Amino acid sequence: MSTQVLMPALSPTMTEGKLAKWHVKVGDTVKSGQVICEIETDKATMEVEAVDEGTIAQILVQEGTEGVAVNTPICILAAEGETVSETPAAAPTAPKAEAPKAEPQPKAAAPQAPSTPAPAAEPEWTGKTVRATVREALRDAMAEEMRRDGKIFLMGEEVAQYQGAYKVSQGLLEEFGDKRVIDTPITEHGFAGLGVGAAFGGLKPIVEFMTFNFAMQAIDQIINSAAKTHYMSGGQMTCPIVFRGPNGAAARVGAQHSQCYASWYAHVPGLRVLAPWSAADAKGLLKAAIRDPNPVIFLENEILYGQSFDMPDDPDFVLPIGKAKIERPGKDVTIVAFSIMVGKALAAAEELAKSGIDAEVINLRSIRPFDTETIVASVKKTSRLVSVEEGWPFAGIGSELAALVMEEAFDWLDAPVKRVHGLDVPLPYAANLEKMALPQIDTIVEAARAVCNR
Amino acid sequence: MANPAATPTVESLPAKKSSQPGDNSVSAEDLKSFYRDMLLIRRFEERAGQLYGMGLIGGFCHLYIGQEAVVVGMQSTLVKGDAIITSYRDHGHMLAAGMDSKGVMAELTGRSTGYSKGKGGSMHMFSREKNFYGGHGIVGAQVPIGTGLAFAHKYNDSKNVSVTYFGDGSANQGQVYEAMNMAALWKLPVIYVIENNRYGMGTSVERASATTQLYRHGEAFGIPGEEIDGMDVLAVRAAAEKAVEHARSGAGPYILEMQTYRYRGHSMSDPAKYRTKEEVDKYRNERDPIDHLRKRLMEDKLTDEAALKAVDAEIRKIVNDAAEFAQHSPEPDPSELWTNVLVGV
Numbered sequence: 001m002s003t004q005v006l007m008p009a010l011s012p013t014m015t016e017g018k019l020a021k022w023h024v025k026v027g028d029t030v031k032s033g034q035v036i037c038e039i040e041t042d043k044a045t046m047e048v049e050a051v052d053e054g055t056i057a058q059i060l061v062q063e064g065t066e067g068v069a070v071n072t073p074i075c076i077l078a079a080e081g082e083t084v085s086e087t088p089a090a091a092p093t094a095p096k097a098e099a100p101k102a103e104p105q106p107k108a109a110a111p112q113a114p115s116t117p118a119p120a121a122e123p124e125w126t127g128k129t130v131r132a133t134v135r136e137a138l139r140d141a142m143a144e145e146m147r148r149d150g151k152i153f154l155m156g157e158e159v160a161q162y163q164g165a166y167k168v169s170q171g172l173l174e175e176f177g178d179k180r181v182i183d184t185p186i187t188e189h190g191f192a193g194l195g196v197g198a199a200f201g202g203l204k205p206i207v208e209f210m211t212f213n214f215a216m217q218a219i220d221q222i223i224n225s226a227a228k229t230h231y232m233s234g235g236q237m238t239c240p241i242v243f244r245g246p247n248g249a250a251a252r253v254g255a256q257h258s259q260c261y262a263s264w265y266a267h268v269p270g271l272r273v274l275a276p277w278s279a280a281d282a283k284g285l286l287k288a289a290i291r292d293p294n295p296v297i298f299l300e301n302e303i304l305y306g307q308s309f310d311m312p313d314d315p316d317f318v319l320p321i322g323k324a325k326i327e328r329p330g331k332d333v334t335i336v337a338f339s340i341m342v343g344k345a346l347a348a349a350e351e352l353a354k355s356g357i358d359a360e361v362i363n364l365r366s367i368r369p370f371d372t373e374t375i376v377a378s379v380k381k382t383s384r385l386v387s388v389e390e391g392w393p394f395a396g397i398g399s400e401l402a403a404l405v406m407e408e409a410f411d412w413l414d415a416p417v418k419r420v421h422g423l424d425v426p427l428p429y430a431a432n433l434e435k436m437a438l439p440q441i442d443t444i445v446e447a448a449r450a451v452c453n454r
Numbered sequence: 455m456a457n458p459a460a461t462p463t464v465e466s467l468p469a470k471k472s473s474q475p476g477d478n479s480v481s482a483e484d485l486k487s488f489y490r491d492m493l494l495i496r497r498f499e500e501r502a503g504q505l506y507g508m509g510l511i512g513g514f515c516h517l518y519i520g521q522e523a524v525v526v527g528m529q530s531t532l533v534k535g536d537a538i539i540t541s542y543r544d545h546g547h548m549l550a551a552g553m554d555s556k557g558v559m560a561e562l563t564g565r566s567t568g569y570s571k572g573k574g575g576s577m578h579m580f581s582r583e584k585n586f587y588g589g590h591g592i593v594g595a596q597v598p599i600g601t602g603l604a605f606a607h608k609y610n611d612s613k614n615v616s617v618t619y620f621g622d623g624s625a626n627q628g629q630v631y632e633a634m635n636m637a638a639l640w641k642l643p644v645i646y647v648i649e650n651n652r653y654g655m656g657t658s659v660e661r662a663s664a665t666t667q668l669y670r671h672g673e674a675f676g677i678p679g680e681e682i683d684g685m686d687v688l689a690v691r692a693a694a695e696k697a698v699e700h701a702r703s704g705a706g707p708y709i710l711e712m713q714t715y716r717y718r719g720h721s722m723s724d725p726a727k728y729r730t731k732e733e734v735d736k737y738r739n740e741r742d743p744i745d746h747l748r749k750r751l752m753e754d755k756l757t758d759e760a761a762l763k764a765v766d767a768e769i770r771k772i773v774n775d776a777a778e779f780a781q782h783s784p785e786p787d788p789s790e791l792w793t794n795v796l797v798g799v
Contacts, residue, residue, distance in 0.1 A: 006507065006508055007507075008504070008506070008507025008508065009506065009507055009508070009509045010507065010722060010723055011722070011723030012512060012513055012514070012723065014723075032497075032500055033500065033519075033717070033738070041723075043723060043725070044725035044727070045725055046719075046723075046725050048507075049500075049503070051500045051501060051503070051504040070507075070508075070509055071508055071509065110788065110791055111788050111789060111791060111792065113792055114792055116799055153609070179609070184636070185632075185635060185636065185639070187632040187635065187636065189598070189628065189629045189632055190598050190601075190629050190632025190633050190635070190636060191598075191632075191636065192598070193595060193597070193598025193599050193601070193602065193629055193632075193633065194598045194599075194601050194602040194605055194633060194636060195602060196598070196599050196602060197539075197587075197598060197599035197600060197601060197602020197603045197604075197605065197606070197616075198602040198603070198605045198606045198609070199602070200587055200599065200602070200603060200606075201537065201587075201602065201603045201605070201606030201607070202606055202610070203605075203606050203609055203610075220592060220595060221595060221598065221599075221629075224591070224592050224595060225590070225592075225595055225599060229578075229580075229588070230794050230795070230796070230797060231573060231794045231795055232570055232573060232574040232578040232580075232588075233569075233570050233573075233574060233578070233579075233580040233588070233794075234568075234569065234570035234571030234572075234573050234574065234794060235571070235793065235794040236569075236570070236580050236581070236582050237580050237582070237587070237588075238797050240797075269795050270795055270796065272796070293797040293798055294796045294797050294798075
């Protein structure tokens with residue numbers, strides 16, 4: 001059976017080209033892989049190789065012809081045992097194999113994203129509580145989960161023998177041994193990738209970054225490998241991994257060690273991004289993160305590590321991912337914050353109460369997924385929104401909140417959304433400048449008064 | 455053509471000779487199956503190139519033609535459960551791992567029947583069943599991941615190894631050395647197979663690496679390395695047996711630098727002006743791994759023309775069937791746009 005050789009597309013963008021030169025003539029025998037002609041594309045001159053074996057029966061496009069459309073038959077190859085004269089004349093156009101379209105026919109627009117309802121808020125804890133620091137809560141969360149599941153291990157710089165650069169992993173080496181609590185070299189890109197591989201291989205790594213600032217070295221593995229592979233594999237591969245560590249400004253450590261990555265990671269489909277404030281958040285969310293089958297970015301805060309809170313005293317206490325918490329109900333203005341800014345927002349609310357402004361403070365807890373339901377319901381009640389974050393304003397979490405309420409609660413708004421955020425500069429070292437660059441209780445109070453016109 | 459200079463370079467290691475072909479462990483049946491497996495990759499890739507030319511495969515498409523002996527020789531030493539991971543030039547690795555040619559081709563054409571349901575493409579395919587962990591589009595990123603797969607084997611006390619392939623281009627990425635350090639530090643069962651096809655896209659090894667003996671690049675970490683003739687499936691096989699045994703025994707990582715050559719451009723749209731036609735022809739005509747083995751099979755009277763023709767016909771049918779399947783399978787349903795972003799959502 002004879003074969004038509006078609007004008008090939010030799011780049012993702014080529015639609016036509018020039019048949020520059022034939023290397024074979026009618027009657028020549030060709031082997032697969034043999035160069036039969038040269039084609040000038042939009043980019044370069046390329047050689048075309050025969051795929052099938054046979055004899056050149058006809059040349060349909062003469063050399064020097066310009067503007068030959070991709071998929072035009074350029075010659076006919078007679079198969080072995082077939083004489084050249086038996087080959088039929090070329091069909092005028094090549095049959096272009098069209099993909100059968102998926103049923104039902106897609107409309108012009110892509111289908112809508114399925115909406116995932118936010119999980120129900122956890123019931124108010126009425127059981128026993130214990131006073132714990134955020135540091136202890138994080139440690140307990142890891143220890144409890146590691147006792148439950150042998151596939152979980154912790155790796156990172158100084159997590160084992162040193163007991164954690166911020167003492168978060170205190171006692172874990174002693175309890176779980178060096179097989180499961182592993183000191184790594186200072187090699188973020190390498191150990192993040194190694195963790196991803198271990199997760200692909202069926203383990204459940206907790207990868208500690210000494211701070212998230214250093215995770216920028218590893219961001220390719222986090223986004224390109226951890227976040228995208230489940231999708232790119234059509235669901236075959238999973239990457240159950242937690243990347244955790246302190247995020248945002250600490251105190252006087254300068255620009256390279258003081259940055260909020262919430263909006264960076266929240267931008268990426270395939271990741272979950274959590275940011276606890278209290279000890280209960282820290283424990284309940286970290287346990288949820290470890291149990292989740294997806295890659296989770298867990299943004300802690302160095303200043304919060306030593307703060308104490310009442311925390312449910314229950315090894316089965318796990319918080320839902322994707323649910324914000326109303327820390328203080330109010331009716332005049334909604335203040336949305338996460339991580340350390342929740343504390344500042346609550347202090348600001350106390351301040352506002354003195355002048356009769358009743359602020360509702362929402363602790364986001366989960367940055368991705370975003371608890372749209374809770375935020376929108378609150379704004380529909382208060383008609384005013386102030387967002388608070390430590391990060392920079394441009395394309396920040398506040399921008400997302402502003403867009404969200406514009407789309408979902410526009411008619412309920414009585415004032416433009418006000419964003420409180422870190423100033424748009426690298427964080428300075430000097431004490432006075434650093435303080436000015438970060439959101440303070442006063443800044444939040446001011447913003448809330450502004451949206452309330454009071 | 456095992457390089458005589460390719461002795462292990464870490465002084466504390468026992469002197470080893472570079473692997474030589476003709477290992478007794480290779481039977482006539484093995485040789486015939488190597489021939490068949492290499493031919494399948496060759497024909498599959500030629501067909502993929504053709505489908506790309508017809509516009510049926512989009513985006514980037516990196517063909518493995520010329521390098522077939524590397525994966526076929528390596529794969530012949532692996533056992534069930536051993537992990538395989540590579541870069542974006544991955545079609546040959548998938549076929550060698552036993553993945554179905556139809557599913558691979560259908561992924562190339564972006565159809566629902568492809569290994570990633572059409573959502574990954576040429577560079578992003580996986581098979582948990584065959585322990586093939588991709589298909590990675592970022593140069594060098596598969597190396598820490600492959601090392602992590604070895605970490606998981608060790609953690610689970612399994613005797614399996616991870617074969618982590620990368621090219622000479624990747625050999626200059628920082629994360630490769632971060633991974634090698636940890637692999638040596640923790641004695642992880644990983645074999646780093648550097649497929650040195652002499653060009654990272656259009657830049658020759660000499661223009662990219664300060665030292666071009668890539669098998670020595672693990673020396674700083676005490677990782678033994680060997681340079682192997684990657685155009686000779688038997689040399690690959692012999693070296694692989696040793697390296698895999700080393701890793702499997704708990705002795706840690708091993709580097710095999712395969713001297714190989716890709717006949718085609720870096721990707722389909724590469725006119726390959728950075729090398730001469732004579733250079734390409736020389737490899738094709740004098741060093742071709744398939745021709746080389748075919749000759750040996752004939753000379754040793756392990757096969758005959760008729761049998762080889764039958765293999766040829768069998769491969770042709772497999773590839774034709776794969777191409778047909780890939781062209782006639784449906785595109786993914788629009789609803790697939792939103793699936794598999796997160797597990798359980």
